[in-house]
Amino acid sequence: xVTLTLTDILASIHVKTFRPAAATSGGRPIAGACVDSRxxxxxxxxxxxxxxxxxxxxxxxxxxxxxxxxxxxxxxxYANHAEELPDADIIAVDDTLQALQELATGWRRKRAAKVIxxxxxxxxxxxxxxxxxxxxRRYTVLKNESNLNSEIGLPLTLLNLEPGHQRAVLExxxxxxxxxxxxxxxxxxxxxxxxxxxxxxxxxxxxxENICRAKAEIVESLPSSGVAVLNADDDLVRLMARRTRxxxxxxxxxxxxxxxxxxxxxxGIDRVEFDLDLSGRRSHVKLPLPGRHSVANAxxxxxVGLAEGLDPADIVAGLEGESYRARVRVAPxxxxxxxxxxxYNASPVSTIAALDTLARAPGRKIAVLGDMYELGPFxxxxxxxxxxxxxxxxxxxxxxxxxxxxxxxEAESQGLKNVAFCSTTAxxxxxxxxxxxPSDHVLVKGxxxxxxxxxxxxxxSR
Numbered sequence: 366x367v368t369l370t371l372t373d374i375l376a377s378i379h380v381k382t383f384r385p386a387a388a389t390s391g392g393r394p395i396a397g398a399c400v401d402s403r404x405x406x407x408x409x410x411x412x413x414x415x416x417x418x419x420x421x422x423x424x425x426x427x428x429x430x431x432x433x434x435x436x437x438x439x440x441x442x443y444a445n446h447a448e449e450l451p452d453a454d455i456i457a458v459d460d461t462l463q464a465l466q467e468l469a470t471g472w473r474r475k476r477a478a479k480v481i482x483x484x485x486x487x488x489x490x491x492x493x494x495x496x497x498x499x500x501x502r503r504y505t506v507l508k509n510e511s512n513l514n515s516e517i518g519l520p521l522t523l524l525n526l527e528p529g530h531q532r533a534v535l536e537x538x539x540x541x542x543x544x545x546x547x548x549x550x551x552x553x554x555x556x557x558x559x560x561x562x563x564x565x566x567x568x569x570x571x572x573x574e575n576i577c578r579a580k581a582e583i584v585e586s587l588p589s590s591g592v593a594v595l596n597a598d599d600d601l602v603r604l605m606a607r608r609t610r611x612x613x614x615x616x617x618x619x620x621x622x623x624x625x626x627x628x629x630x631x632x633g634i635d636r637v638e639f640d641l642d643l644s645g646r647r648s649h650v651k652l653p654l655p656g657r658h659s660v661a662n663a664x665x666x667x668x669v670g671l672a673e674g675l676d677p678a679d680i681v682a683g684l685e686g687e688s689y690r691a692r693v694r695v696a697p698x699x700x701x702x703x704x705x706x707x708x709y710n711a712s713p714v715s716t717i718a719a720l721d722t723l724a725r726a727p728g729r730k731i732a733v734l735g736d737m738y739e740l741g742p743f744x745x746x747x748x749x750x751x752x753x754x755x756x757x758x759x760x761x762x763x764x765x766x767x768x769x770x771x772x773x774x775e776a777e778s779q780g781l782k783n784v785a786f787c788s789t790t791a792x793x794x795x796x797x798x799x800x801x802x803p804s805d806h807v808l809v810k811g812x813x814x815x816x817x818x819x820x821x822x823x824x825x826s827r
Contacts, residue, residue, distance in 0.1 A: 377471030382457035407432035469520030485560025495666035499683030504531040549586035557583040568741035587611035616664040658718035701803030708817035713747035728804030732759040735811025736768035794823035
């Protein structure tokens, strides 16, 4: 049970106005916090955030109706609507998002949990899950769930810290320069992990150099007593060692890595094995994840475990334990096919890695690939790179969406005969329903906005 109280809230933020309910008590526990009135439960703090699509202030009555006991609103809204506000403790501030972040920072500082921050262009979520699994062998761990990795979601995660938590493993997303620095000011990580630097945010940041600068903010924020865990196989990440005062641990297949993998072997499409070298101490790992690219995520988790004093046996047990939820799923599909569900998101790097996994599957290989967003000037080349790899791997390609068409066109130009073009996921699903047969392996991948998971839902076996 979260032991946050109204007194804690008022002490942590710059309150401009406080209007207590008739029977308020500063020591009354607050059960949780949220910014979506649909998620409110009894005795919650509801933070009203103005937004582009809607405004949380429009749902204050709904929040109270569902049990919210404290409402945080902007001072401007309070000045104009004080008489209309429902019966609850009302806190008015200049900026509700900033107040939420201040509250999270104050709450984090009252807790003893050490924070591990994780960022990178791809692999953040899988790495977070693996780090949490490894650290859970010794510590009580909090991790951010789903996509609670932004300037809103990360503070909400920190407010779930309880006295028993010893470690907090936090994925950190970014959209622009300064975003990671802000999250680090809120969370104050002692360990920072950078998985890689790629063109995933090129549309907003314009160059790999700017993406690298943005990701490096995590290692620049670390204290001298901290640890920077860096991917030695990524040249841009390895050079971040120069940008931190923290101790550096390198991981990868490079011979100079502190945590290294060799003798990597895939075992079907849902497992990979390798020899793990932890600064000279060797173990064999059977990782229950698809693809050789999963090894890098596992090495990052092993490096964090090493930094946190775990012995090799516990690190290996954490990696092999299957207690984490992988973004990539291998599931049975209709008509006896196998679905490789990597639909959550996509970039050229991650899609090519997924195609590498498909390449090792038996039977007919079908790739269903959709638009990849936020690539900026790299958009055409990124899609065409994927098309070239798809032509090498797939027996059949279904290209979905306007940008996905470039994948299909490039695959055709490279000699792939069986290419279909679909405008929508519904159209792609209908085509699959008509052609899938036993022994087919189907990879489904595209950017989150494409909702490629709708295809998976249609072709999975129920």
